[in-house]
Amino acid sequence: MADDYYVILGIEEDATQDDVKRAYRKLAKIMHPDLNKNDPTGAAETFKKVKEAYEVLSNPLKREKYDLELMRRGSGLFTSNPPQQSQGYAYTGPPLAPQRGSDVKLVMKILFQESFTGVKKGIDVKMPVRCTNCGGSGSAPGTPVSSCPTCRGSGALLQPVQTPQGYINQRIVCTTCNGRGILMQNFCQRCSGIGLVNGSENVVISLPPGVEDGAIIKLNGKGGYGLGNGPRGDLLITVNVEEVPNMKRVDNDLYIEESISLPKAVFGGKQRVFTLEGRRTLRIPPMTRSRTEFLIESEGFPDPVTGEHGDLYVVVYIDPPEDLSEGAKKALKKFAMEMGEDLNDLGL
Numbered sequence: 077m078a079d080d081y082y083v084i085l086g087i088e089e090d091a092t093q094d095d096v097k098r099a100y101r102k103l104a105k106i107m108h109p110d111l112n113k114n115d116p117t118g119a120a121e122t123f124k125k126v127k128e129a130y131e132v133l134s135n136p137l138k139r140e141k142y143d144l145e146l147m148r149r150g151s152g153l154f155t156s157n158p159p160q161q162s163q164g165y166a167y168t169g170p171p172l173a174p175q176r177g178s179d180v181k182l183v184m185k186i187l188f189q190e191s192f193t194g195v196k197k198g199i200d201v202k203m204p205v206r207c208t209n210c211g212g213s214g215s216a217p218g219t220p221v222s223s224c225p226t227c228r229g230s231g232a233l234l235q236p237v238q239t240p241q242g243y244i245n246q247r248i249v250c251t252t253c254n255g256r257g258i259l260m261q262n263f264c265q266r267c268s269g270i271g272l273v274n275g276s277e278n279v280v281i282s283l284p285p286g287v288e289d290g291a292i293i294k295l296n297g298k299g300g301y302g303l304g305n306g307p308r309g310d311l312l313i314t315v316n317v318e319e320v321p322n323m324k325r326v327d328n329d330l331y332i333e334e335s336i337s338l339p340k341a342v343f344g345g346k347q348r349v350f351t352l353e354g355r356r357t358l359r360i361p362p363m364t365r366s367r368t369e370f371l372i373e374s375e376g377f378p379d380p381v382t383g384e385h386g387d388l389y390v391v392v393y394i395d396p397p398e399d400l401s402e403g404a405k406k407a408l409k410k411f412a413m414e415m416g417e418d419l420n421d422l423g424l
């Protein structure tokens with residue numbers, strides 16, 4: 077465990093299996109002894125390490141175990157006391173003082189419509205979870221376990237310490253059971269005795285109506301499980317709202333771009349508009365210009381906190397008509413002539 081396999085392969089700890097393979101292939105090419113005639117032994121040595129790292133990280137089971145080992149190293153818990161099989165009965169396992177679980181971050185993509193209505197979804201979130209093999213106790217299934225007599229199963233002891241104000245009781249980790257509350261014979265092979273493995277949990281995430289792009293929602297106690305029955309970390313969700321081509325949000329106001337025909341712009345008339353709340357009929361007055369805004373009050377986004385709605389603006393555009401029939405072309409040509417346009421200028 078002296079070398080960090082992730083460092084050897086030059087990848088991040090959340091690298092995918094593809095990343096692992098790619099990194100290995102790249103290094104294997106560079107370090108092949110045939111290509112390193114100047115220092116074949118050195119290259120072979122290094123390549124051996126690369127291969128060892130690859131063999132562990134490319135195997136999901138081995139990698140999971142290795143990750144846990146890293147986690148322990150990172151937490152500084154086990155450095156002086158690596159887990160080992162005990163001879164006698166009262167194996168205490170690796171020390172396991174309660175420690176808060178890690179905060180888990182997640183980006184949640186939602187539809188534009190969902191940011192308006194709010195959304196509730198169950199999502200599988202990757203995080204350290206309780207080992208199901210041992211139920212989180214860290215003890216090998218089927219092997220005897222007894223409650224720690226020293227701390228009576230709590231994992232902690234109260235120790236009187238003298239202060240200028242007199243004696244006070246301080247909580248310390250029980251040294252008989254190393255904070256576990258139990259005495260075990262063998263540690264669970266799957267989690268190496270720490271009671272946690274890398275896994276995932278389905279978390280129901282509820283986003284309020286009007287939730288904004290980039291908002292961060294914090295769910296207390298829904299993050300990674302803690303070591304030794306420590307409290308869970310938090311889950312931090314960053315909201316990512318999908319864009320739509322003809323709608324945009326400005327504060328809590330909603331802007332919808334709506335294309336109207338030239339005759340409608342000239343003569344006025346009714347225009348059916350799809351808003352986020354359904355269909356609305358807009359009255360277009362005669363001689364409406366492009367980029368005119370029509371205000372529909374309180375039909376914008378609800379404020380995620382107060383629930384108060386912003387306004388809706390329908391911005392109309394006059395686009396040239398598409399797929400003109402021969403008849404329509406003739407009529408337009410006639411129209412152009414009526415308007416005194418020079419047909420040569422129009423290339424007609």
Ligand SMILES: [Zn+2]
Pocket residue numbers: 207208209210211212213214215264265266267268269270271272
């Ligand atoms: Zn286990």
Ligand SMILES: [Zn+2]
Pocket residue numbers: 224225226227228229230231232250251252253254255256257258
């Ligand atoms: Zn104890």
